[in-house]
Amino acid sequence: MTDYPEFASSVISELPEKGVISCSSPSNIALIKYWGKRPIQLPENASISFTLDSCKTTTDLSYRKRDVEGDDFDFELFFEGKPKPDFKPKIESFFERIYQYLPFLKNYAFTIHTTNTFPHSSGIASSASGMSALAYCLMQLEKRINPDISEAEFIQKSSFLARLGSGSACRSIEGPVTVWGEHSDIVGSSDAFAIPFPSPIHPNFENYQDTILLIDKGEKQVSSTVGHNLMHGHPFASKRFEQASGNISLLKEILTSGDLDAFIEVVESEALTLHAMMMTSLPYFILMKPNTLSVIQEIWEYRNTTGSKICFTLDAGANVHILYPDSEKKQVLEFITNKLVAYCQNGQYICDKIGLGAKLL
Ligand code: PMV
Numbered sequence: 001m002t003d004y005p006e007f008a009s010s011v012i013s014e015l016p017e018k019g020v021i022s023c024s025s026p027s028n029i030a031l032i033k034y035w036g037k038r039p040i041q042l043p044e045n046a047s048i049s050f051t052l053d054s055c056k057t058t059t060d061l062s063y064r065k066r067d068v069e070g071d072d073f074d075f076e077l078f079f080e081g082k083p084k085p086d087f088k089p090k091i092e093s094f095f096e097r098i099y100q101y102l103p104f105l106k107n108y109a110f111t112i113h114t115t116n117t118f119p120h121s122s123g124i125a126s127s128a129s130g131m132s133a134l135a136y137c138l139m140q141l142e143k144r145i146n147p148d149i150s151e152a153e154f155i156q157k158s159s160f161l162a163r164l165g166s167g168s169a170c171r172s173i174e175g176p177v178t179v180w181g182e183h184s185d186i187v188g189s190s191d192a193f194a195i196p197f198p199s200p201i202h203p204n205f206e207n208y209q210d211t212i213l214l215i216d217k218g219e220k221q222v223s224s225t226v227g228h229n230l231m232h233g234h235p236f237a238s239k240r241f242e243q244a245s246g247n248i249s250l251l252k253e254i255l256t257s258g259d260l261d262a263f264i265e266v267v268e269s270e271a272l273t274l275h276a277m278m279m280t281s282l283p284y285f286i287l288m289k290p291n292t293l294s295v296i297q298e299i300w301e302y303r304n305t306t307g308s309k310i311c312f313t314l315d316a317g318a319n320v321h322i323l324y325p326d327s328e329k330k331q332v333l334e335f336i337t338n339k340l341v342a343y344c345q346n347g348q349y350i351c352d353k354i355g356l357g358a359k360l361l
Pocket of ligand 1: 029032033034035047125127166167168169171224226228272315316
C-alpha cells in the first residue's frame with residue numbers, strides 16, 4: 001500500500017525495450033513563498049508561483065531494458081555533456097522515493113543528459129526545473145507503458161513526482177500561475193501536487209515580465225532543505241503560516257481583479273518575510289547582499305517617481321526578480337540597463353516572463 005494509492009502504477013503488461021525521451025521544464029518564481037515542510041516534502045503553507053518561460057532545463061532520458069530486473073537503480077548522469085557524480089545521490093534518493101509509484105524503474109538502465117538555459121551556478125535554483133523535467137520524462141515513459149493514462153492523471157502525477165524531488169518543482173509542470181498546498185479558497189488544491197490557478201487571470205498579468213538580476217553567483221551558504229527545517233521550532237512559524245494563508249486569499253482576489261498596487265504590496269511583503277524568517281531562525285543567516293538592498297531601494301525610488309507598477313521578489317538567495325507588466329517592458333529595460341546593471345555581478349541579468357510549463361520535445 002502506498003501513501004497515495006491514486007498515484008500507484010497500474011499493472012504493467014509489456015515494457016518497451018529501449019528509447020529516448022526529451023523534455024524541457026522551466027523554473028518558477030514563488031509569489032507566496034513556501035518555507036517550512038513536513039515529511040515527505042509536504043508544505044506547511046500553500047504557495048503560488050509564476051511559471052517561467054526561458055529559464056529551463058532540457059533533459060534527454062535514454063532507457064534500455066535490463067535483462068533481469070535489478071535490486072538497485074541503474075543510471076548515468078551527464079550535466080552539459082560531462083559526467084556529474086555529485087548530482088547522483090540526489091537522483092538516487094529521488095528514485096527511491098518515487099519507486100513505489102513507478103515500479104518499472106528497476107527494469108531499466110537509464111542515461112540522463114541534462115542542460116540548463118541559464119548560466120551554471122548563477123544562483124538560480126535549478127532544482128525546480130531539473131526535477132520537474134526528469135519527473136516529466138519519467139511520466140512520458142510511464143505513458144508509453146500505460147497509454148490509457150488520462151491527460152489529467154498524467155499532469156497530476158508528473159507534479160506529484162516532481163514534488164518528491166524538490167518541493168517547488170511541482171509548480172513547474174504547468175503554467176502560467178500554479179498553486180501548491182491545500183487552501184480552502186482554492187478549489188482542487190492539494191499538498192501532494194500543484195494545480196493551475198483555477199480562476200481566470202486578469203489580462204494585466206498576461207505576458208508578465210520577470211527580469212532576474214544576478215547579484216551574487218556564489219554557492220548558497222544554506223541549502224533550502226536546511227532552511228525549511230529551521231522553521232521547526234521557529235518562534236514565528238505559526239504566525240508565518242497563518243500570514244501566508246491570508247496572503248493566498250489576497251492574491252487570489254488580486255489575480256482575478258488585476259489590482260497591481262495590491263499585487264506589489266503582497267509580493268514584496270512575501271519576499272521580505274521569507275528573508276525575515278531566515279534572519280530570525282537559529283542559527284540565523286542572511287542571504288541578501290548589499291547590492292540586493294541597493295536594488296530594492298532603486299526600485300522603490302523608480303516606482304515613486306514614475307508611477308510604474310514594477311516590483312521585486314526574492315528567492316532563497318541574493319538575486320532579485322523584477323516583476324512588471326508587459327506594457328512597461330521598454331521603460332523598465334531602460335531603467336535596468338541605466339541603473340541596475342551596475343549592481344549585477346559581471347553586469348549579468350536574464351530577461352524572462354511567465355510561461356506554460358513542461359513540454360515533450
Ligand atoms: O523547493 P525547495 O525545497 O528548493 O524550496 C524552495 C523555497 C523557495 O524558493 C525559497 C520558495 C518557493 O516557494 O519557491
